[in-house]
Amino acid sequence: MSVTAxxxxxxxxxxxxxxxxxxxxxxxxxxxxxGSWTQGVAVTGPLATFGFTATLLTTAQFWxxxxxxxxxxxxxxxxxxxFGLLLGLVLGLRRFAGDVAEPVLAGFYxxxxxxxxxxxxxxxxxxxxxxxxxxxxxGLVPVTLFTMAAIKTLPAVLPRxxxxxxxxxxxxxxxxxxxxxxxxxVSGLRLGFSLSLLGVLIGEMFSSQRGLGFLLVSGxxxxxxxxxxxxxxxIVVFALLANTAMLRLSRRLSGQ
Amino acid sequence: MxxxxxxxxxxxxxxxxxxxxxxxxxVHALGPIDLDLAxxxxxxxxxxxxxxxxxxxxxxxxxxHPSEGTVTFEGKSLRGAVPEGVGVVFQEDASFxxxxxxxxxxxxxxxxxxxSAEVARRVDGAVAFMGLAQFASHYPAQLSGGMRQRMxxxxxxxxxxxxxxxxxxxxxxxxxxxxxxxxxxxxxxRETGATVLLITHALDEAAMLSDRVGVMSARPGRFIxxxxxxxxxxxxxxVVSDPHFGKLTARLWTSLRAESLRTMGRG
Amino acid sequence: MSRGTAVLLVRxxxxxxxxxxxxxxxxxxxxxxxxxxxxxxxxxxxVEVLASGDATEPMLRTFSTVGLAFALAVALGIAGGAVLxxxxxxxxxxxxxxxxxxxxxxxxxxxxxxALLGLNMTxxxxxxxxxxxxxxxxxxxxxxxxxxxxxxxVARVQRLGPIxxxxxxxxxxxMPSLFGGIKLALSYALIGVIAGEFILSGxxxxxxxxxxxxSFDNRTMYGLMLFVLLVAVAANGLLYSWEGRLLxxxxxx
Numbered sequence: 001m002s003v004t005a006x007x008x009x010x011x012x013x014x015x016x017x018x019x020x021x022x023x024x025x026x027x028x029x030x031x032x033x034x035g036s037w038t039q040g041v042a043v044t045g046p047l048a049t050f051g052f053t054a055t056l057l058t059t060a061q062f063w064x065x066x067x068x069x070x071x072x073x074x075x076x077x078x079x080x081x082x083f084g085l086l087l088g089l090v091l092g093l094r095r096f097a098g099d100v101a102e103p104v105l106a107g108f109y110x111x112x113x114x115x116x117x118x119x120x121x122x123x124x125x126x127x128x129x130x131x132x133x134x135x136x137x138x139g140l141v142p143v144t145l146f147t148m149a150a151i152k153t154l155p156a157v158l159p160r161x162x163x164x165x166x167x168x169x170x171x172x173x174x175x176x177x178x179x180x181x182x183x184x185x186v187s188g189l190r191l192g193f194s195l196s197l198l199g200v201l202i203g204e205m206f207s208s209q210r211g212l213g214f215l216l217v218s219g220x221x222x223x224x225x226x227x228x229x230x231x232x233x234x235i236v237v238f239a240l241l242a243n244t245a246m247l248r249l250s251r252r253l254s255g256q
Numbered sequence: 257m258x259x260x261x262x263x264x265x266x267x268x269x270x271x272x273x274x275x276x277x278x279x280x281x282x283v284h285a286l287g288p289i290d291l292d293l294a295x296x297x298x299x300x301x302x303x304x305x306x307x308x309x310x311x312x313x314x315x316x317x318x319x320x321h322p323s324e325g326t327v328t329f330e331g332k333s334l335r336g337a338v339p340e341g342v343g344v345v346f347q348e349d350a351s352f353x354x355x356x357x358x359x360x361x362x363x364x365x366x367x368x369x370x371x372s373a374e375v376a377r378r379v380d381g382a383v384a385f386m387g388l389a390q391f392a393s394h395y396p397a398q399l400s401g402g403m404r405q406r407m408x409x410x411x412x413x414x415x416x417x418x419x420x421x422x423x424x425x426x427x428x429x430x431x432x433x434x435x436x437x438x439x440x441x442x443x444x445x446r447e448t449g450a451t452v453l454l455i456t457h458a459l460d461e462a463a464m465l466s467d468r469v470g471v472m473s474a475r476p477g478r479f480i481x482x483x484x485x486x487x488x489x490x491x492x493x494x495v496v497s498d499p500h501f502g503k504l505t506a507r508l509w510t511s512l513r514a515e516s517l518r519t520m521g522r523g
Numbered sequence: 524m525s526r527g528t529a530v531l532l533v534r535x536x537x538x539x540x541x542x543x544x545x546x547x548x549x550x551x552x553x554x555x556x557x558x559x560x561x562x563x564x565x566x567x568x569x570v571e572v573l574a575s576g577d578a579t580e581p582m583l584r585t586f587s588t589v590g591l592a593f594a595l596a597v598a599l600g601i602a603g604g605a606v607l608x609x610x611x612x613x614x615x616x617x618x619x620x621x622x623x624x625x626x627x628x629x630x631x632x633x634x635x636x637x638a639l640l641g642l643n644m645t646x647x648x649x650x651x652x653x654x655x656x657x658x659x660x661x662x663x664x665x666x667x668x669x670x671x672x673x674x675x676x677v678a679r680v681q682r683l684g685p686i687x688x689x690x691x692x693x694x695x696x697x698m699p700s701l702f703g704g705i706k707l708a709l710s711y712a713l714i715g716v717i718a719g720e721f722i723l724s725g726x727x728x729x730x731x732x733x734x735x736x737x738s739f740d741n742r743t744m745y746g747l748m749l750f751v752l753l754v755a756v757a758a759n760g761l762l763y764s765w766e767g768r769l770l771x772x773x774x775x776x
Contacts (some may be wrong), residue, residue, distance in 0.1 A: 019616040034639070042639035099526075100534045100672045110710035110759045112717035118736035120559040130667070190626065198628035205634075205722050206733075213631075217723075220634050228638070232631050243626035319679055337682070344680045347675040353773040354695040366691075395772040482754060 045227045049233055052226040068210040069200060072128050076135025076196040081189055084140050088147025088188070098148055109141045113199070118208055126207060134203035139196030146188025150181035151246075186250035189241060197239065266292035267451045268316060268419055268490050273325035274476075275311050279349035284476040287310045288325065291470070291479070293419070293451050298442075301456045302508060303472030303508045304519040307454045310347075311365075316453065317344050323458065329419065330509035343417030343450075347424040351404045358383060358392040358405055364415045382410040385447075386440070402426075402433045406440070414445065420445075422454045426461070434458070438465050448490060459512070463504040464495055473509045474519045481511040560745045568746030571755075578731065578747060585720065585728040588644050592651025593711040597705060600659020601654065604704075607660065608667040621664075624657045633719050647719045647727070654715035655708040662704020666697030699773065702766045710759055717751065 028046050035045030044052065056062050091098040116133065124130040158180055162172040204213025212231055219227030274287035286308035293299055303309050314320035315327055327334045329342060330441040338344075352360050362379045370378075383392050386406040396404050405425055414419065422441075426434045438461055445452050456462050462469045463485065471481040485504055487495060495501050524532075542562050544739040548554045549561035560568065572578045607614040632653065636646035660666075674696055718731025728751050734745035 019612070020619070025618050026723040038639060041560055043635050060736060096526075096530065096533075099530045100537065104534065104538070107756055107759065109704075110714075111752055111755045112714045114714075114721045117721070118744055118748070119559060121736075122741075123554075140713065166723050194626045194628060198630060201628055202630060202718060202722065203752070216631060216634055219736075220638055225638065232635060235631050236627050239627045240623060243623050319676060319681065338680050338684070342680070346673045346674070346676060348671060350671075350673045350677045352692070352695065354676070354698065363691075367682070397773055 011193055020070055027068065041225065044171070044229045048226060049229045053230040053233060056227070056230050062215075065211050065215045068128075068208075069204065069212040070131065072131040072203075072211070073135060073200045075195050076132045077139060077193055079132070079136050080139030080192045082198050083136075083183070084143025084188070084192060085147055087140075088144040088185075089151065092151025093206040095098075095152075098152070102148065105141050105145055105219075109145065113137050114202060114206075117203065121207060130199050131203045131208065131211070134199040135196035135201070138199030139192040142195055143188045143192040146191065147181070147185050150184035150188075151177075153184070154180055182253055183250060186253070190246045193242060193246065194239060201235070263292040263294045265295075267295040267297075267328070268293045268329045270312075270316065270322075271326045271328075273315055273318065273322045273327060275315060276323045282502060283298065286315070286475075286477050287322070293453065293501045294467075296449055296451055297467045298445055298452045298454070298465060300456060300466040301472060302456060302459055302462045302469060302512060303477055304464075304474050304512065304516040305457070306519060307472045307475050307515070308477030309472060310423055311422050313344070313455055314413065315451070317342055317421050318432060320345070330342045341418045343412035343415060343420045343490065345405075345409050345412055345422040346418070347427050349401070349404055350397075350408050353396050356393050356395055357388055357399070357407050360511070361394070361410045361414050364411050367484075368415070378414050378416075382414040384411040385444070402429050402437065404439070405429070409444070413448070416448070417450060419451045419453070420448075422452070424455055424457065427457070434461065435493045442492055450460075459498070459508045460501075460506050463501055463508060464491075466491060469504075469508060471508060472515075474515045481507075551753070557741070558740040560741060564742075565745045565749045568742045569749045570746075571751065572743055572746040576673065577743075581726060581728045581731045584644070584726050585716065588647050588720075588727065589651065589713050591644075592648045592655065592716055593709050595648070595652050596655035596708045596712055597659055599655045600662050600704060600708060601701070603656065604663025604667065608664055613654040614664075620720045621657055621661060628756065629653050630715065630718060634723060637723055642725050643724070647716050647724065651716045651718045656711040658707035658711055659704040661709070662700050662702075663697070665703075666700030667693070669700060670696050699770055702762075702769065705767065706759065706762050709762060710755075713755055 031043075032045040032047075035043050035048070091101050113134075116137065120133045120137070121130050124133055128235050154177065159172060162176045167175065200211070201213040201216075204211035205215075205217050208214045212235060216228050216231045216235075219225065219231065259302045266424075270289050270291040272287070273289045275286055276282040276284050289312065301309050301312060311320065315322050318327075318329075318334045318336060320329075321334075329339050331338070344364065355363065358379055361382050362375060364376065365375050368375075380389075383389055386409055388406060388410065389405065391399060391407040396407065399407070402505065405428075409425070426437050428473060429437065441452070441454070442465060444450075454462070454465065457508065466485055470479050471483070472478065473480045483504060486500070545559075546561045546563060547566075547689070549556065549559055578712055582595060607617060630650070633646065633650050636673045640649065642645040658685075675688070683691065714759055716727075717729040720727035721733045724730045728747060730736075732744055732747045735741075735747060
């Protein structure tokens, strides 16, 4: 969903570039203030965190945990994306089934899925498959819903135009339907990405011996606040970079 | 220069009105304009796109203030606020989607200190007058574009305005509905005795409905012609069969054509 | 039979069938009773837990936390959205933050909030507010952006003051988008608070479920779980149907 203002602000272009920098500066100052106010008991300030992070990235311990999260997350996102797309495609094309399923899916989306974690653990046992399941639980539904919406809001004139141009079904899908639906589908994938990451991380925080979520919680348990803050920083940076990359990709693919 | 400022006690008057839109390079949108509206007259404004017709309405209603010059209504100068007694009907759909037709029309009377019986009487009257009595409890989404516009007119009517300003109110309607709505407007004008200023791009509409028609130049808009139609007060769309109608429309187009070409960049 | 009724029937039948299948699989032992309880037992467990009064304190705790977070998020979100709408420069600067906000798993901040604010209701409320407010702001901005300019002019012609314009024209006109934000705010606040209680807390329904799990008390766990899910569905469903009633007449029929 776009939040940009409809009219352009009239101000010197130079000032405009400064604004985000100003915002970042303010954020860093607030962070520093919180850090020093709690004397590093709750959160370490920006400088201390950057320093710690630099060291952390050289330890084997970190990469061991990051690898565990990455593996679970990659699999969870892959499954969410593939099954989400397929399910969304089917439910979008078969209107009746789509109408039947949509409130159920939307309902599942709004419900606190973390309450179902114990069930997943009881069924899958402790281990990576449980983590992947958490991720898929969170990521599958948004991808499905967005894909469904993309197909339902496809202007009817497009498939008709394709028929008029005598395109085969495969060609229609490849050259007409897919490009038209792509922006919305990618929005769904972006949301699915963030949510399956969230699912895996929360799963690790709840019950795991490995992973970034585990590292985050254990940092607090050991009163190693710098560790926790570093891990949070790394997760936030990763999520932002990934999101920006996906946005750029989506813009390139839809020809903007 | 046609004499538009010749009426001894005008209902509303513009004197030397100029409107510029600001910023580093101000755009001269309107004027200088001098215009007198006689009480109870029906005055139309026609002109090429972008000539400032809507700006004229803004200034006259008090929705915008002039960069230069004065605007008076009933002898009092407007100070950037809409005075009591002025009603405006807009080009765009201004219906309130969350209220029924009756509630929309009654909206105009919220601040009036009237008893609920009087409010109901006026609302029902305005709704019936505009032919919407059957749809009083419907929502705007259930009405056609023409009906919604009639509802907006009813909402204006209910405050019993003495000056009614309409900015291309029938622009979104088909030709036949436009002609019928024109007759409705004339009926409204006669029965309320209000002064009416209609902005339209349709020359035939202006020629058919008005006592006088002002032709505006391309931007910055100024009056380049003022045509007296001479129609009797009791008139309707059937004046189109009068040969005078054809002459009026021809004259309007002659004045307007050069200006329109200029706006399109070929004059 | 109208299509709408057919859809409703099929959906109800499908859900009932799914529950039935689960019940059978559990009863016949295909799914181990150590793992999943049959739905009928889950319902019985829920009634037990509620009747025993053990769930009352956590329930009140969670509901008040969610309620507070939701109310704050709606108030801050609408106010924040209105401010951003009125100051284009600030909005332009904050824009990228809002657009990418939900790509970051805000939940990861929760442990830090606990370290900062202690193991009580406060970090949970903050978490709920952090999760829900941006959605409300985005909805507010969408509503204000989509307001047809002509409506403001009507308000001026009707000579309404700024507050009257806000209450009688702007707010009703923006309501569809605002309500969308409100629905999201509720579900995000609920999800955030319960997740927080679950992972790191000393009280509340989330904590109670987690505790029951760790005590191998499957009955209590499933009973509470079912209860939370039903409450969540009911709360969101209530808003959804309220929205339907409020906005149905606005849609072209």
